[in-house]
Amino acid sequence: MPSDTPSSDQTAFQQATLTAGGSSVALPVDRGTLGNPCIDIAKLPKETGCFTYDPGFTATAACKSAITYIDGDAGVLMYRGYPIEQLAKQSSFLEVAYLLMHGELPSAAEFSNFDNEVTHHTMMHEAFRTFLFGFRHDAHPMAMLVGMLGSMASFYHNTLDLDDPEQRRLAAVRLIAKVPTIAAGCYRYSIGWPMRYPKNNLEYVDRFLHMMFEVPSEPLALKPVAARALDLLFILHADHEQNASTSTVRLVGSTGSNPYACVAAGVAALWGPAHGGANEAVLKMLGEIGKPGNVQSAIDKAKDKESGFRLMGFGHRVYKNFDPRAKIIREMTHQVLGELGVSDPMLEVALKLEEAALKDDYFIQRKLYPNVDFYSGIIYKALGIPTEMFTVMFAIARTAGWVAHWLEQQTDPDARIGRPRQIYTGYAERDYVGIDKR
Ligand code: CMC
Numbered sequence: 001m002p003s004d005t006p007s008s009d010q011t012a013f014q015q016a017t018l019t020a021g022g023s024s025v026a027l028p029v030d031r032g033t034l035g036n037p038c039i040d041i042a043k044l045p046k047e048t049g050c051f052t053y054d055p056g057f058t059a060t061a062a063c064k065s066a067i068t069y070i071d072g073d074a075g076v077l078m079y080r081g082y083p084i085e086q087l088a089k090q091s092s093f094l095e096v097a098y099l100l101m102h103g104e105l106p107s108a109a110e111f112s113n114f115d116n117e118v119t120h121h122t123m124m125h126e127a128f129r130t131f132l133f134g135f136r137h138d139a140h141p142m143a144m145l146v147g148m149l150g151s152m153a154s155f156y157h158n159t160l161d162l163d164d165p166e167q168r169r170l171a172a173v174r175l176i177a178k179v180p181t182i183a184a185g186c187y188r189y190s191i192g193w194p195m196r197y198p199k200n201n202l203e204y205v206d207r208f209l210h211m212m213f214e215v216p217s218e219p220l221a222l223k224p225v226a227a228r229a230l231d232l233l234f235i236l237h238a239d240h241e242q243n244a245s246t247s248t249v250r251l252v253g254s255t256g257s258n259p260y261a262c263v264a265a266g267v268a269a270l271w272g273p274a275h276g277g278a279n280e281a282v283l284k285m286l287g288e289i290g291k292p293g294n295v296q297s298a299i300d301k302a303k304d305k306e307s308g309f310r311l312m313g314f315g316h317r318v319y320k321n322f323d324p325r326a327k328i329i330r331e332m333t334h335q336v337l338g339e340l341g342v343s344d345p346m347l348e349v350a351l352k353l354e355e356a357a358l359k360d361d362y363f364i365q366r367k368l369y370p371n372v373d374f375y376s377g378i379i380y381k382a383l384g385i386p387t388e389m390f391t392v393m394f395a396i397a398r399t400a401g402w403v404a405h406w407l408e409q410q411t412d413p414d415a416r417i418g419r420p421r422q423i424y425t426g427y428a429e430r431d432y433v434g435i436d437k438r
Helices: 042-049 084-090 093-102 108-119 125-130 141-155 166-192 204-213 224-237 244-253 259-269 278-289 293-302 324-340 346-358 361-365 372-382 387-410
Strands: 015-020 021-028 068-071 076-079
Touching: 015 042, 021 042, 076 084, 076 324, 084 224, 084 324, 093 108, 093 204, 093 224, 108 166, 108 204, 108 372, 125 141, 125 166, 141 166, 141 204, 141 224, 141 293, 141 387, 166 204, 166 372, 166 387, 204 224, 224 324, 224 372, 224 387, 244 259, 244 387, 259 324, 259 387, 278 293, 278 346, 278 372, 293 346, 324 372, 346 361, 346 372, 372 387
Parallel strands: none
Antiparallel strands: 015 021, 068 076
């Protein structure tokens, strides 16, 4: 368990006083083991008649969580207290998934059981194929993934008693196990290849690569660096505290919805270019820039607010320092491309763009650094993963985080239905006018 001993500066104040409409209210200050103190405003409406306004939740904690910690100013990311750099170097994605779900690293026996269980839940019901085949042949794989995940509740409706911890755990295992099978199925359908069943003799990431790329005509020869690189990307993307998609999972979860519906909603939120869709957008942007000589005009365009153009893969709501995940991926990119023997002109454009942006006052003043998605696309591309599957890759990894948050929420004594308020800006009351008089 995390230490609950507050550091000296944390003991500094226990409450905040807010004066509104002539009355003062003392608000308690809540603290976690790390991070900023939080003013608990729950009693504000009752005592002052006021709500608080915080579009985009830039200053609002919506829950208590023991899963992931980020210090955006220092560029720190930890899963269950373990620094991302150590997990990236020493762990595996499946072990990280266990850690996120259970709170502790597994013993050898616990890991073996978990691995065995995940492996034996990777198959999909055959009716899934019929459902998949109903999509248009050129559907975007993210559209298919949202639909397919939503459909999962229809396959497992007999084990959706959310009051039963074992049924909840099993749903989480099923999601971690089946999302790669579904993702690979979506890809193969979109290119007209026959479906591949998961192979139990392979490990999580290798199994996924086989389901993606194996063809009936010849055996698949994968370089070990491919699985290693993908495993690393999955670790780095596995969780990121209350990001937009995880908050979506929690908001849907707060209504008592089933976990498959919650995760389908998370995938929908991830799809946007401001979130997980950025990795696809980065590659498109690098392709459009085309050569290092065009980098400066891209930078100038990104600084021009009239252009509506942003540097994709730059900036982050929380990190106001280098994204620690981007640092790890940057290093890995050179190694992967080298070992795969891939020479990608986009890497040259990316390096030039990064160098130019980091020197530019506009980016320096706004603390805009490369984020996790800036380099991930270049690795995915080198692994032969098509651009429209990039966000699907992110979704496979983030499923581990989504289910961990969903499980945590189910036993949170403070959990209530998520129901934000608003500042109403419409008409005050007015009388209905008949159509003949309008
Ligand atoms: N290019 C140019 N200007 C930018 C960028 C960018 N990529 N990002 C932010 N800015 C500017 C923005 O115009 C604003 O300028 P000003 O203060 O003059 O109005 C300032 O920086 C602050 O931006 P913001 O939009 O208030 O910041 P935010 O915290 O709301 O947005 C963000 C964070 C990630 C949505 C944004 O930085 C962005 O759109 N980045 C590009 C998309 C991207 O790479 N997204 C992936 C995020 S990491 C993976 C994930 O979490 O899914």
